Amino acid sequence: MPTIESQLNVRIMRKAEATMHPFTDHFKGFENVGAVRQIFGEETEEVLRNLKVEFSGRNGYMGVSDDDGHLMVSACYLNNGDIVDIYLDIVHELVHVKQFMDGKELFDRDYDYAERPTEIEAYRHVVEEARRLGLDDDRIREYLRTEWMSDEDLTLLAKIVGVKCKRVKEKANHR
């Protein structure tokens, strides 16, 4: 009996490689950012020099691969997203790069997103940087908002990282 595989009358070339670019080709000057130096210390230049970034055609924002710690960025987001959000996301993701280097589990499924220790560490760091830039709590809360997070999760995360929440009612009254 022929195998199912042998009945496929096609050829699939399986030598695909994800296209990787040096981080420093697209993100310049991050080695001089205090919030980044706080993450990597003396190793900052070396880590950023060796960091690779992969652009995807998919929607979304960015993330760090838990296979090899490289940065993954949605090309659409990089090209069209808010520049302050992108800057803050990079700072956030660099915390994950460091966590990966330290052998931490990035996607610990024992925790929900808003309560995962690796996320909280990254968000705390980025909120501090957002404040240094002069963003107020409303703007930071907007930054924290993503489609996949429920309002409850957003409120929880905001509370954990010390960002004040405007009550929905108050907002409605001021319209």
Ligand SMILES: [Zn+2]
């Ligand atoms: Zn994260």
